[in-house]
Amino acid sequence: MGSLSELLFKNRQWAENNKKQDINFFSRLIPGQFPQYLWIGCCDSRVPAEMITGSQPGELLVHRNVANMVLDDDTSCLSVLQLAVEVLKVQHIIIVGHSHCGGVTAALNSDQYDGSLGSWLQNLKSIFQQHEKQFNLLSDEKERINLLCELNAVHQAVNVANTSIVRKAWKNNSPLVISSCIYNFGDGLLKKIGESISEPNNIPDQYQSLIQK
């Protein structure tokens, strides 16, 4: 069983190892952060953003929640988006879903959860309902889960594109690109889903039907 002292021990080892390899590893982070990417991913413990992309501290701005969703009433997520776009001038926003997502599986199976988790998962159920015809063509549960993982990632990219934060940035000619990816546990690889969105009037065809105004 894990304990706090175990984590603190591992942290000391990590800090010492990094300082041994690079005396400036920590001191160079003090002046400020200049991340190139905003990563919006699932909070699943098997999808650690920095580790799977080989990134160092300072390279990724990360927001994670259950099933990587961007909702227009989630001030936590929107604050991170505003920080990324308006303050840090991040130019790449990546929505990262993943295989075997528990949130997606629960929504597909109509698992019942009380409270915040239950109402949060309703958002995934509504994506499922919008695409029910596509799901009816699939009988294999794995394929159904994969489809909802991908559709969810694409929907969330469109949600990002429709925020006033991103609209304003594009109006001011910021070269902001929004992409969707799926991380696969089977091989550890990130796969890009569909086209990236790079301007309001150029949302790729496959996204057009998803746009909610």
Ligand code: CO
């Ligand atoms: Co997940």
